[in-house]
Amino acid sequence: MTDGKGLFVTATGTDVGKTYVTALIVKKLREAGHSAGYYKAALSGVAKTAAGFRTGDAGYVADVAGIAQEETGNSVSYVYEKAVSPHLAAKLEGNPVKMAVVMAAYKQALSRYDYVTMEGSGGIVCPLRYDDDAQLLLEDVITALGLDALVVADAGLGTINATVLTVDYMKRRGIPVKGIILNRYDAADAMMRDNKKMVEILTRVPVIACVKKDETAIVIDAATLAGLYG
Numbered sequence: 207m208t209d210g211k212g213l214f215v216t217a218t219g220t221d222v223g224k225t226y227v228t229a230l231i232v233k234k235l236r237e238a239g240h241s242a243g244y245y246k247a248a249l250s251g252v253a254k255t256a257a258g259f260r261t262g263d264a265g266y267v268a269d270v271a272g273i274a275q276e277e278t279g280n281s282v283s284y285v286y287e288k289a290v291s292p293h294l295a296a297k298l299e300g301n302p303v304k305m306a307v308v309m310a311a312y313k314q315a316l317s318r319y320d321y322v323t324m325e326g327s328g329g330i331v332c333p334l335r336y337d338d339d340a341q342l343l344l345e346d347v348i349t350a351l352g353l354d355a356l357v358v359a360d361a362g363l364g365t366i367n368a369t370v371l372t373v374d375y376m377k378r379r380g381i382p383v384k385g386i387i388l389n390r391y392d393a394a395d396a397m398m399r400d401n402k403k404m405v406e407i408l409t410r411v412p413v414i415a416c417v418k419k420d421e422t423a424i425v426i427d428a429a430t431l432a433g434l435y436g
């Protein structure tokens with residue numbers, strides 16, 4: 207059974223706020239009464255202990271969105287301790303990513319939830335595995351799962367370049383970009399307001415939400431959000 211719908215969340219780079227924003231998205235859907243969950247193929251930079259896992263991306267999203275601890279069991283398929291790209295972490299620690307494992311876990315998430323938000327690793331260009339046996343890029347997984355995507359971008363200086371390049375790359379790879387979310391947005395900052403305008407003009411993709419620093423709720427209608435999943 208794979209009844210649920212999915213949406214991929216990428217960003218203009220690592221540490222831009224995919225997990226932070228994803229947590230608010232899942233929280234919003236759940237508060238609106240939807241069955242909503244989270245999945246991430248490869249998480250690096252976190253201890254493999256239960257406590258470490260809890261502090262990782264899936265644990266953070268679960269805490270914010272109110273997903274029970276027991277439900278987070280299969281929400282990350284590969285966990286690496288080194289804070290490097292998953293392909294390098296796997297070279298150092300073993301256990302390289304397998305497409306079949308990711309596809310099965312994602313499908314399991316779809317059977318469990320109506321809305322599954324899948325978080326990427328790093329930015330849109332991220333090798334998940336690169337060894338003599340297989341080469342797997344993040345975009346191969348997005349394509350294989352047939353997912354549309356959101357792009358999280360920092361609201362500040364440099365975002366025009368980073369966002370336009372990311373969206374252009376995704377379009378050329380055939381990954382539909384449903385919207386951009388500007389993170390750490392300050393409406394009092396004229397440059398950030400202009401960034402929002404310029405990013406929309408140059409990408410022709412709408413900025414669907416702006417998330418302030420330390421924001422605890424994403425300002426977007428839950429029905430609109432749910433409509434982005436496919």
Ligand SMILES: Nc1ncnc2c1ncn2[C@@H]1O[C@H](COP(=O)(O)OP(=O)(O)OP(=O)(O)O)[C@@H](O)[C@H]1O
Binds near residue numbers: 221222227263419420
């Ligand atoms: N709007 C925000 N307000 C306050 N802190 C934020 C905000 N967005 C992100 N952060 C913080 O910035 C850090 C990086 O954010 P986050 O972990 O969401 O990035 P990421 O894109 O998921 O990174 P990764 O590539 O490792 O998955 C975290 O400590 C997070 O709590």
Ligand SMILES: C[C@H](N)[C@H](N)CCCCCC(=O)O
Binds near residue numbers: 250292332
């Ligand atoms: C460890 C880090 N927080 C991420 N999970 C992995 C980031 C990979 C970035 C790869 C790159 O673009 O150079």
Ligand SMILES: [Mg+2]
Binds near residue numbers: 224225226263325
């Ligand atoms: Mg993250």
